[in-house]
Amino acid sequence: MSSLQYLIFLVLSLVAVVNSTPGFGDLLGHSPTCPSIPVPNPLPYIPLNNHSFVLNGLAGQPPQTRVFNFVLSLGNGAPDGIEREMVVVNGQYPGPIIEANQYDHIVVNVQNLLPNATTLHWHGLYQNGTNYYDGNAAITECAIPPGKSMTYSFDLGEFSGTTWWQMQYTDGVIGGIVVHPTARSPPGLPTWDEDVLVVMQDWYHQTAESLLVEYLSAAGPLGTGAGNEPVPDSATLNGHGQYFSAGSGGSYFTFNFVRGKTYRIRLVNAGSLADIRFSIDNHPLTVIEADGTLIEPTTVAGVSLAVAQRYSVIVHANATANTNGLYWMRSTLLTDMFTYTEPGQNIDIRGVIRYTGSHTPPGTLPNGIHSQDPGPGAALPDLALTTTLVPLMAQTPPPLNHQFTVSFEFDTLPDGSNRPFINNVSWVPLQGTSTLQQVMRNPGGYAPEGLSVAAGGQLIWTETSVQVVQVVVNNLDGGGHPFHLHGHSPWIIGSGPGTYVNQQFNPTNPMHRDTIFIPANSFVVLQFITNNPGLWAFHCHIAWHLMAGLLMQFNSLPFTSAHFNIPPAITTYCAADCPQ
Numbered sequence: 001m002s003s004l005q006y007l008i009f010l011v012l013s014l015v016a017v018v019n020s021t022p023g024f025g026d027l028l029g030h031s032p033t034c035p036s037i038p039v040p041n042p043l044p045y046i047p048l049n050n051h052s053f054v055l056n057g058l059a060g061q062p063p064q065t066r067v068f069n070f071v072l073s074l075g076n077g078a079p080d081g082i083e084r085e086m087v088v089v090n091g092q093y094p095g096p097i098i099e100a101n102q103y104d105h106i107v108v109n110v111q112n113l114l115p116n117a118t119t120l121h122w123h124g125l126y127q128n129g130t131n132y133y134d135g136n137a138a139i140t141e142c143a144i145p146p147g148k149s150m151t152y153s154f155d156l157g158e159f160s161g162t163t164w165w166q167m168q169y170t171d172g173v174i175g176g177i178v179v180h181p182t183a184r185s186p187p188g189l190p191t192w193d194e195d196v197l198v199v200m201q202d203w204y205h206q207t208a209e210s211l212l213v214e215y216l217s218a219a220g221p222l223g224t225g226a227g228n229e230p231v232p233d234s235a236t237l238n239g240h241g242q243y244f245s246a247g248s249g250g251s252y253f254t255f256n257f258v259r260g261k262t263y264r265i266r267l268v269n270a271g272s273l274a275d276i277r278f279s280i281d282n283h284p285l286t287v288i289e290a291d292g293t294l295i296e297p298t299t300v301a302g303v304s305l306a307v308a309q310r311y312s313v314i315v316h317a318n319a320t321a322n323t324n325g326l327y328w329m330r331s332t333l334l335t336d337m338f339t340y341t342e343p344g345q346n347i348d349i350r351g352v353i354r355y356t357g358s359h360t361p362p363g364t365l366p367n368g369i370h371s372q373d374p375g376p377g378a379a380l381p382d383l384a385l386t387t388t389l390v391p392l393m394a395q396t397p398p399p400l401n402h403q404f405t406v407s408f409e410f411d412t413l414p415d416g417s418n419r420p421f422i423n424n425v426s427w428v429p430l431q432g433t434s435t436l437q438q439v440m441r442n443p444g445g446y447a448p449e450g451l452s453v454a455a456g457g458q459l460i461w462t463e464t465s466v467q468v469v470q471v472v473v474n475n476l477d478g479g480g481h482p483f484h485l486h487g488h489s490p491w492i493i494g495s496g497p498g499t500y501v502n503q504q505f506n507p508t509n510p511m512h513r514d515t516i517f518i519p520a521n522s523f524v525v526l527q528f529i530t531n532n533p534g535l536w537a538f539h540c541h542i543a544w545h546l547m548a549g550l551l552m553q554f555n556s557l558p559f560t561s562a563h564f565n566i567p568p569a570i571t572t573y574c575a576a577d578c579p580q
């Protein structure tokens with residue numbers, strides 16, 4: 001791109017950004033076609049009860065359709081001790097857990113009683129043949145207007161493992177998804193007696209809507225500078241958190257261990273920004289799953305999860321260090337993403353493991369709230385980088401057909417604010433339509449074969465036939481970014497510092513997962529097969545970076561997508577053109 005082209009591009013993208021920014025969380029009535037409803041007054045939220053996080057198994061049940069009803073509304077409450085307005089599902093936070101077996105069919109009836117339009121995205125699910133239910137506003141559907149409903153209806157297909165659903169984009173309410181495999185466990189996979197979910201989320205006391213305005217401004221949050229991501233105040237662990245400033249304490253998620261039993265704990269980072277490290281005092285963790293991929297077991301002291309990543313760990317209830325039978329679960333926010341000090345912040349969030357037989361009164365804490373982590377009781381490392389993980393079920397990726405490179409970085413706009421760019425393109429959500437709708441109307445022309453840029457910041461790679469593609473992603477930024485590919489679990493063929501310069505890799509049983517952390521100033525090489533028709537977002541999962549435009553799309557098999565039987569509601573909602 002010449003410097004003149006670049007200048008024109010910057011001005012155009014600035015105009016696009018300015019035009020689109022109110023699209024996130026605008027007031028009602030942005031569009032004359034958008035319905036307005038009397039929004040119900042927020043009620044105090046109900047914490048999802050502790051027992052809900054224990055999974056039922058469902059093993060041996062025949063394949064079936066499982067139906068869930070989600071009513072989205074505003075609520076209020078103080079998960080970490082500080083009152084704020086929240087988004088809740090059926091009055092609850094976190095939202096309900098979707099538990100099913102592989103190959104089940106899932107139906108979720110969503111009713112939106114929020115003042116803004118929204119969608120629900122089912123992270124990591126393949127949505128093969130139902131791309132329009134991927135829940136990606138402005139890409140696979142248009143958001144559900146206030147007062148309206150939509151039914152998501154999809155097969156789980158081959159997916160199994162631990163994942164989560166989330167509301168896009170503002171103040172995302174979240175919930176777990178657990179899909180049990182139907183086949184017998186592969187050799188080498190440890191067994192467990194009980195199965196429990198632990199969902200962790202960094203937590204802000206301001207609404208995402210107001211924080212986004214600050215983030216996208218030249219002044220930045222708290223005036224700390226353009227491009228500084230809003231730093232969270234605390235975090236929650238299964239909906240319970242602690243914030244000790246202002247005299248508030250919050251509450252603790254508590255889980256009972258029966259001595260001698262073995263537990264599978266499924267960890268999810270459902271947050272917006274921070275990496276989170278999980279550990280349990282005096283208990284080693286044996287990691288067996290990463291983003292739905294079973295891995296060769298590896299025993300560690302702690303596990304760090306980037307935003308949107310998941311791990312399963314096996315824990316033996318055999319600790320004797322604490323005579324009161326109480327141990328801390330620790331969910332520690334890593335500060336590497338934080339560019340300024342948030343006053344009063346608590347990064348040290350706790351939950352409680354309580355051995356049955358503990359003679360302490362209910363609610364007793366293991367020891368001091370500022371006690372140091374004693375470690376697992378043996379000298380163990382933390383979990384290493386993704387590229388060192390080995391899938392338990394070996395796969396050899398087929399030889400590649402097409403390779404292409406994208407590079408991303410952040411740049412300052414003429415007004416002093418900061419935006420991300422992939423190959424010099426910053427994504428802006430389409431208004432009143434979706435890229436899928438555009439492709440269906442013009443499958444051969446909207447986004448031609450290969451890499452193209454459609455109007456409004458839509459960077460799209462198109463494959464009109466089934467191909468094995470390799471995408472080289474160069475991170476030119478001085479920070480790390482967790483990238484998520486919708487609808488796939490790409491192989492990680494290679495990675496390293498700097499930019500990719502045709503290094504050769506030997507992809508013998510490479511790791512594959514749907515959310516890959518790309519460290520600062522480094523690259524990854526991903527490989528996948530374009531056999532899943534539709535528009536698949538590939539984006540940084542840090543909420544602020546995504547909303548600022550760090551996203552591109554893969555357009556697989558557009559002539560197949562053109563025959564999708566899109567539910568009429570989606571078309572109607574596109575025409576309504578409601579702000580999110």
Ligand SMILES: [Cu+2]
Pocket residue numbers: 480481482540541542545546550
């Ligand atoms: Cu990012």
